[in-house]
Amino acid sequence: MSIVIIALIAAFAIYAVSIYNRLVKLRNLVQEAWSSIDVMLKKRHDLIPNLVETVKGYATHERETLDSVIRARTQAVGADSVQSKEAAEKNLNQAMMNLFAVAEQYPDLKANTNFQQLQSELTSIENDVEKARRYYNGTVRENNTLVESFPNNIIANMYKFEKSPFFELDNIAEREVPTVKF
Numbered sequence: 504m505s506i507v508i509i510a511l512i513a514a515f516a517i518y519a520v521s522i523y524n525r526l527v528k529l530r531n532l533v534q535e536a537w538s539s540i541d542v543m544l545k546k547r548h549d550l551i552p553n554l555v556e557t558v559k560g561y562a563t564h565e566r567e568t569l570d571s572v573i574r575a576r577t578q579a580v581g582a583d584s585v586q587s588k589e590a591a592e593k594n595l596n597q598a599m600m601n602l603f604a605v606a607e608q609y610p611d612l613k614a615n616t617n618f619q620q621l622q623s624e625l626t627s628i629e630n631d632v633e634k635a636r637r638y639y640n641g642t643v644r645e646n647n648t649l650v651e652s653f654p655n656n657i658i659a660n661m662y663k664f665e666k667s668p669f670f671e672l673d674n675i676a677e678r679e680v681p682t683v684k685f
Contacts, residue, residue, distance in 0.1 A: 522649075522658040530645040533667045535638035537585070540670060543593065543632040544579065550628065551576045551599070558602060561612035565605045572598040585668040599625075611663045617618055643667045 555569050562569075575598035579591040603622075606612050613619075648664045650659045
């Protein structure tokens, strides 16, 4: 009888250690994934002033649009949590869309090599952010599932493991219905 109890206690201890280690691993993966997003967003934020300066040379009377991009960038750089970063990036995306709408009105600007290069770099960075965001959200999903699943949630609650927030950016351009003209 006592051997059975000892075996059950040992099995539970092994299970608890296994779950704890898995929770630690997932928490670290979530932090690593967030770090990747942060690096990509910093690259994006560093590129934006160059883009604004290029547009400024062509569209001097579009001051409001240029100022709104700079304000949105400043907010995005200063955001410190996933939720505040998410909100700030949404605002920055909207401001950038307005900036590119202004650029469409200036054929010389659209033909400018520097502007085209900056726009290309920004597109590349946006793609990298999208990939990093998907990875982050995947690790968050795994972490949250483990933290909430029974009986894992008992171990998670004992050691204060918490759910992590998802990082979602709305890209209004992706939601718009494309116009098809023949």
